[in-house]
Structures are given as structure tokens and as C-alpha cells.
Amino acid sequence: MSIISWDEFRRQQQGEYELTITPDELRIGDFIVRVDTLDGVPPITPRGQRVESFDQKQLFQRHCKRVVIDLQRCLNRRTSGTEASLSSAGALPRLTGKLDALRNSEITATRLVEAWQVYRRLSLVAQAQILSFHRHGHIDVADAKDAVEELLEAVPDHLACLIWFTHIKEPSRYAFQHGLNTALLTAGLAHAAGWTGKVAETLVLAALTHDLGMMRISLQTLRKKDALSAAERDHIRLHTRMGHELLAQNDGLPDAVASVALYHHEQADGRGYPEGLTREGIPAMARLVSVISAYQAMTTPRFHHGAMSHQQALGELWKLRGKQFDEEAVDAFSKFLGWAPPGTLMRLADGRRAVALHAVDGQRRPLVRLLHHRGEEFVFGVEIDLNDGPVSAGADGQGVVLLADGSGGVKHRELTRKLPPALAPHTAGTADESSPTQPRRERRQRPRVDAPRGTRILVVDDSRTIRESLRHMLEQSGYRIHLAESGEQGLELAERERPDLIILDIILPDISGFRALRRLRKHPGTRDLPVIMISGNSGAVEKFFLQRVGADDFIQKPFGRFEAFSAIERLIRAGALGRRLAG
Secondary structure, eight states: OOOOOHHHHHHHHTTOOOEEEOGGGOOTTOEEEEEEESSSSOSSOOTTEEOOSHHHHHHHHHHEEEEEEOHHHHHTOOOHHHHHHHHHOSOOOOOOSOOOGGGGOOOOHHHHHHHHHHHHHHHHHHHHHHHHHHHHSOOOHHHHHHHHHHHHHHHHHHHHHHHHHTTOOOGGGHHHHHHHHHHHHHHHHHHHHTOOHHHHHHHHHHHHHTTGGGGGSOHHHHTOOSOOOHHHHHHHHHHHHHHHHHHTTSTTOOHHHHHHHHHTTOOTBSOOSSSOOBGGGSOHHHHHHHHHHHHHHHTSOOSSSOOOOHHHHHHHHHHHBTTTBOHHHHHHHHHHHOSSOTTOEEEOTTSOEEEEEEESTTOSSEEEEEEEEETTEEEEEEEEEGGGSTTTSOTTSOOOEEEOTTGGGOOHHHHHHHHHHHHSGGGGGGHHHHSSOOOOOOOOOSOOEEOOTTOEEEEEOSOHHHHHHHHHHHHTTTOEEEEESSHHHHHHHHHHHOOSEEEEESOOSSSOHHHHHHHHHHSTTTTTOOEEEEESOGGGGSHHHHHHHTOSEEEESSOOHHHHHHHHHHHHHTTSSOOEEOO
16 A cells, blocks of 8 residues: 555545555455456456455455555445444543642653663654554554553653653654654653553553554645645545554554544544544543644644744643643643643743753752753753742743743754763763663774675565665675565565574564564574564664564664674674684
8 A cells, every 4th residue: 555645635536546455455345446356257246346244355365466446435434333333432531630740750860761762662663653554554563562561661660751752853753753752641641640551551552553644645745834725634634534444454453542543633612523523422532642642743843834832832722622622631631741841941031041850849840951052062051940939030020931842953862862971970981871872883893704604594574675685795795595575474484494594674564573573582493593673763773672572683774785794793793693704
């Protein structure tokens, strides 16, 4: 499946939208326009045919190479019974209590480093979801659930740190950061509300995936800076149905998750989409995620608008409560975040710039760190307690002004990297181990060591270019290469050929590299095979991540001979592969 272009959308508006899929992608209820058969004779008359049973689906799978479906009719195929079921999905307990957990959470150097590992893990999963959804229309449900469970376990001790990370926002990474940050904020609010178990897990998983349907919308339309036309707005509104439709095809995903994707743009006054539901008809999870998602969008710089400050975004939510947004959800979310949550940029009454750390003894105003402009960077200054008074109100009475993320060129990713040594100055000399930074590639100080000629290497990647590039460079060194283009094919070859090393892509067309690796580690014949994972996401290089998923090493795309052979050499020096001196 591919992203819907603007031309494709116009054809859809004319009733001519068609999508070509393989028979294995068919679902009961799909509306078939025509087929391309294996033997030239259709098993049944396909034109205008809706797949009504599993037996019909199997007929098409046996006899057809490709099937053309009408996507619009597929998206609109739900019965009234299904609608009622979805509307009732995603129930939540009442949002009660003080919701003041964030006021009692503190940022320390140790907690920040620990929380960073959780953040990077969830970030990697969010990016993998985006790529997989874009390419194949599905996600790795088990991996997403694992990441959400890990996040919820970390929240009680690392809440302030995780909220700090939600200020890391880059326009070029909006696609996955939006779901990621929405999930972090949702997990924090769920903890503050006392929600645990399946309720919290399902809610956070829904927040992480709620906007995946945007991956099927034209980038040209999403990045347009001018006002959208009515037709373009209708085009974008398709993302809720597409997100729901594709998420519903993922086995093991709770119905409430797909329900949130479908209904998160409904409005309390009935003016939302796709169905114009009023508050009573909108699932509670969708009402809550809608508020948090809107806050995230408003406080993030986009192609068509700048970022609002925390104060401005909350003001907008309050202005629209009872109309666009659920009143109870807005009230609870505002109480949870408070006046200036961790990571909020501000200008003090005396003109100095600062960033919020955490509350002090549960008070309303936080402890902050001054920011000093040094060259093109910002560095941390001393801590100031805003509850002390003098810096909170100037002679002009204006006091502290909250600023939008990114104001004045401040980059939160850089602040995050510098914060641990600033909080614990004695660790500054060991920043590579104690702070959330990316490892640096060391210069070669000794001759390269290779594995013996004839070493068998299995390369699993859906990109023909990468498969052939690796084959070419590895065969030149005398290695025997096996190639697989999917996870299942790779697992079959691994069991049959028993290679000495596997190079495994994270994003694959059937199962993810994470799932394939877990299955390798569970099988007695393959559990000890060294595995090098490859991905375009640099977060996977972190030792924490490699140990957790069971990989032995990592190559980041794009890569060349140096990166590939360096990874192999590291395994040799670690004793995972035999060695020979490079000739």
C-alpha cells in the first residue's frame, strides 16, 4: 500500500479510487473491483463483489495474483452493530483526585539518564511504527506493547524527566514525535489519575498510534503553508478512517486503540469528524487523547504555523472546552501539567532566560535553571527557586513569561544532553557513560581483523539495493552469503542453513526485525547466533537497547564498507566469530 496522493484523492472523490493489493491483504468486507488471476479464469465474478466470508477470501488467495479494491467502500463498510461496538470501546474511570504527581517528581542526573533509555526505546518503536505503517500498513503489536509496558513501569520514578523529554520537538521528525510525546503525556496523566493495568496500557498504546493514518495522506498537502481548500481538508480528514481501518487489521491490538484512531477528531458539540458524534457518543479514551494530541500539536512548530507556549496552548484548550474538547479532560490535563511543567522555557522578570526543572516541595512554581548564550549554544547557569519572589515579579509587574519550545534558538535535545553533568558536575568527565549522548566512532588504532573465508552470513533486508550491496562487499572478503527479503524467509533460512552471522533489518514487510530476533533467540538451533541489526535510527546503537532486544551489534543506515566490517570485527574481538588477520 502507498501514501494517497492528491491526484488519487481527487479520483476517489469522483468515485474512481482503486487500490491494488495482494490476496493475502484482503479482509472480510473488502469491496473488490477487479482481479488479476493466475490461470486467467476468475473463481467467482469479482466486479462489485464484497468479500463476505473466509471461504471467499481463500478462493481469491488461491486463484489471484493481485486484487483491486475500492478503498472508499472498504472504509465505509462498517455495520451499525460495529459502530455501536466502537463507540462503546475505550471506557475510562473518572478523572478524580488532585492529579499532582508531577509536583512531587524530581529531576536528578541519575534519573534523567535512566529515563533517557526508556525514551529512546519508545522513540525507536514510534519511528519503526511510522515506517512499517507507511510501507506495509501494519505495526509490530508485541513490540509496541513491550515499549508501553516499559514506559509505564518507569513513570512513577521518572515522571518529571519523561515530561521534560516531550519538549524535544523537531519539525522534520513531527510524524513520529507527535505520537511519542502524546504517549508520554498520556502515561503521566494516567499515573497521576491512579490508572494501572490494562486500562493504562491500552490508553497509552492508543495515544502512541492515534495519528498513524496521517502516513497515508499526501505530504504535499500536509506541508502546505497556505490555507487549505475545502477539498484538501476533506483529504486530510480521511486519515482517521484509514488509521482505524489499518490498525484494526493488526492481530492482538485492542479494539479501543483503533477506536481512538477513528474518533480522536470528533468534537463535544458534534462538529467533528468522521461521524459528527457528540460528547456522549465519543469514547472516553478518544476524548482524552484528543485533548493531549491537540496540546502537542499547538506547542510544536509546524510547516504552517509556529509553536504556542504552554500557557497559550492551555488557554486555547480552555477556550474550546465544552465545544471542541471534553471539559473534564481539559480540566484534568491542565491540573496535571500545572503552571510550568519540566522543560518549559521562560523569560524572567529581569530579562534572563531559564528552563523549568521540577516543583519544590509540591509548590506551584518550579525550580529553574538559568540559560546563558555562549556562542551558538546555550549552557546552564545556577538554579533559582521561583517561589522566592524577586525574580518572579519585576518593577513593571509583568513577572515571568512562558516561552514556546525552540524560542530564541534553544534546542531541547542539546539541553537534555548537557543537563546530567550540570546536575551532577562531578560526573562531567564521564559524560559518555552518564549522559544521554550518542556514542562517537573511534579512530582505528590497530589492524582490522576479519572472520575466516567461507564464514556464512545471512542478510535479511527488504531493500534489494542493501542486500546486493552487502553481498558484493562481503563476498569480496571470501564470505558465503545467503539473502532473504522478509522476516519469515530469513527465519526459514536461518534454521535450514545455520549461518555463522545474521545481518537483520528492523523494518521488514511481514514481521519486524524485533519479532524475528525474539524468535531466533527462542529456537534452540539459532538462539546463540550473533545478530547485527541495521536501521536508519541512531537510537538503536545504545547499549541498553541492544541488550534488551538481544542484538549483538548495530549498523546505522546509510553505511559503507567501514561500518559493515567494523561491526563484524567487534563480534570477532568479543569471541562471537572466528578470526583471521586481514591480508
